Amino acid sequence: MIGKFLRERLSWIVLFLFLQLLVLFMAAIDTSIPFGSLLYIVFLSVLVFAAFLFVRYQKETRFYKSLEAWDDTYELASIAYPSSPFEEIAMDVLTLQTKRYKRESSLRQMELEQEKDELLSWIHEVKTPLTAMQLMIERLDDDALRSRLMYEWLRIHLLLDRQLHQKRIPFMENDLFIEETQLEPILHAEIMALKSWCMQKGIGFDITLPAAEALTDAKWLGFILRQLLTNAVKYSEASDIVIESGTAEERVWLRIRDFGRGIDPKDLPRIFDKGFTSTVQHQDAAATGMGLYLARKVADSLHIRIDAESAPGQGTAFTLTFPRPNDFVRFTSM
Template sequence: MAESVKEGRDKKTEDIRKTGFWFLAFTYAKGKWRLFCAVLVLAFVFWFVFYLGGVPPESYGYAYLLAVFFLLLFLGWDFIRYRKKHMELLDIYDRINVELKGLPKADSLLESDYQAVLGRLYACNKEVISLEDARKKDMTDYYTLWAHQIKTPITALNLLIQAQEGGGKAELSQQLIKIERYVEMVLQYLRMENMSSDLRLREVKVKKLVNAAVKKDRTIFIHRKISLNLQDMENTVLTDEKWLVFVIEQILSNSLKYTDTGGSISVYMLEGEENTLVIEDNGMGIKEEDLPRIFENGFTGYNGRMEKKSTGIGLYLCRQILDKLGHSISVSSVPGRGTKVMIDMSRREYVEI
C-alpha cells in the first residue's frame, strides 16, 4: 500500500515537471479569466462612452494601445511570479514527508488561510505518525522480548526430550524444531523493517550457507526418511550470511512440509548460472493458479488450506529479505511432481521497502 502511494506521488510530481511553459501559460490564463472578462467589459464601456461623446477613434485608440501595453507588462511580471511560486511549491511537494518549510509568501488572505490549513494538517499528520511509531515500537519491543524469553522453555524442553526414552522422541523433536522456527520467523519479521542497519555483507561459500540451513532439519530428514542430495556448491557469493541462511531454512522447511515420507530434496547450483542456488523437491507441487501469489503476505494457497500447515508468511519474508539483499527468487512447479525454487544470489541494485 505504502509503495503504491509513493509510486503514485512520484509519478504525479514527474508529470507536473514535464508540463513546461505552454501548460503553465494555459493554467495561468485559465486562472485569470475573470480579469480578462473585466478588462473586456471596461474596454467596451469606455468605447461606448467615447462613441456617445463623439470622441474620434484615433484619440481613444492610442489610450487603448498604452493600456494594452502596460497590461501585457503586468501579466508578464505576474506570470513570472506565478511560475516561481509553482516551482517552490513543487520543491515542498518533494520533501513534504520531512518538513513543511519555505512556503511562498501569500498574496492574499485566502492564500494565507490555505497555508494555515495546510500547516495544521501537517502538524496533525506528524502527531499521528509519532503515535503510530510509538505503538509499533512498543509492539516490537514486546514481541522481541517474548521471542527471546520463550527460548528458555524451548531449550529446557529440548533437554527433556533428549533425556527421554521411547518411540515418541523423534516426533517430539520435530515439533520442537517447528516451534523454534516459528519463533525465529517472528524475530526476523520484527527485524526486517530495520534490516538495512543489520546487514553485514561479505564473501561466503554457498556450501557453508546450505550446510547451516540443513543442520536444523537433520532430525526431520532422518525421521521421515527423506533423502537430501547436495551437489557441488563451492561458489562464493557476496551476501549477509545470517539473513540468507534464514531464507534457505524457510525454503527447505516448505519442501519438507509438502514432501511425502521417502521423498527427496536436491540442492545444487543451476548449470550455467554460478550464482543461482536451486532447491528442488518431488513433493505435491503448487497449483498453477497459486504460483503468481505465493509471495503475498498471508497467502496460503490450495496446499496450505488443505494441509492446514501454512502461515502464509514464510515465502513473503523470503522475497522481502532477498530484495533487500539485492538477490531474487523464482519458483516453478508441477502439481504432483514437485517444486523448484531458484535463488539468484548475484548482486543487483538495492531495493528499499
C-alpha cells in the same frame, strides 16, 4: 499551471473585457465619441493588461509551483517564501500542520519501537521454555508420540524464528557481515533442524555442491534457506529434495528442488507477494504467505536473485544467484 492561473483570474479577465466592450458599445451608439480613438485605447489597454497578467503570473505562481513540487517530507524549506497575505495564511497553516504531524510521527515511531522491543524480548523469553520442552520431548519413550510432539514443537520454533527475523529485517544492514561463506555447513544445520519433520514425511536430501562457497552473510543466508527448505518439506511427501550448486558467468548459484505438488502457473508470479498463499489451495490454513516474502526481502538486501520454476505435480525449484565480489562492492557504494 498557466491554465490554473487563468481559471483563478477568470472573473477579473471577464470583468476587464466586459468594461472594454462596454466602452466600445458606448462609442458605437454615441456619434459624438470618436470610435477609432477609443478602439486604439482599448487595444493598448488589452496589451497592458496582457503584460500585467504575465508579470502577475510569474509572481503569484512561484509559491504555488514550489508547493506543488513539495515532496511531502515535512520539510518546508523547499517551498518559496510567500509574497502575499493569502500565501502567508497558507504557509502558516502548513507550518502548524507539519509541526503537528512531526510530533505525531515521532510518537508513533516511539510506540512502534517499544512494541518491537517488547515483542523481541517476549520471543527470547519464550525460547527458553521451548528449549526445555525439546529436551523433555527427546526423553520420551513412545516414538510415535515423540515424533508428533517434535513436529508441533518445530512448527512453533519456526514461527517464532520467522517473527524474530521479520522484526530484524528493517535493521539488518547493521548486522551484516559479508564474506566468502561455506554453503555446506549452513545447509546441514538447517536440514538437521528439520530432521524430525523430514523423517515423519519420509523425505531425504541429495546434496551436490561443486561450488562450495558464496559471497554472502552466513546468518541471513541461513534464514533464506530455512524458508525455502520449510516450503519444500511442507509440500513434499516420501521423496528426495535435491540441492545443488554451480557457477555461471562468474556467479555462484544454489538450487533447491523438491518433487511435491508444485505451484499453479497463474500463482507463480505472485508467490513472493506479502500474504499470498495460493489460489488452488486457498483453504490451506497452515499457509501464512510470509515465508517466501521474507526470503525475497532478505535476498534483496544481500543482492541475491531468487528465481522460481514450478509445474503442478512436478515439484518446485528455487535458485539463488549470488553476486560477484565486484558487483557487491558496486551495490554497497551506491
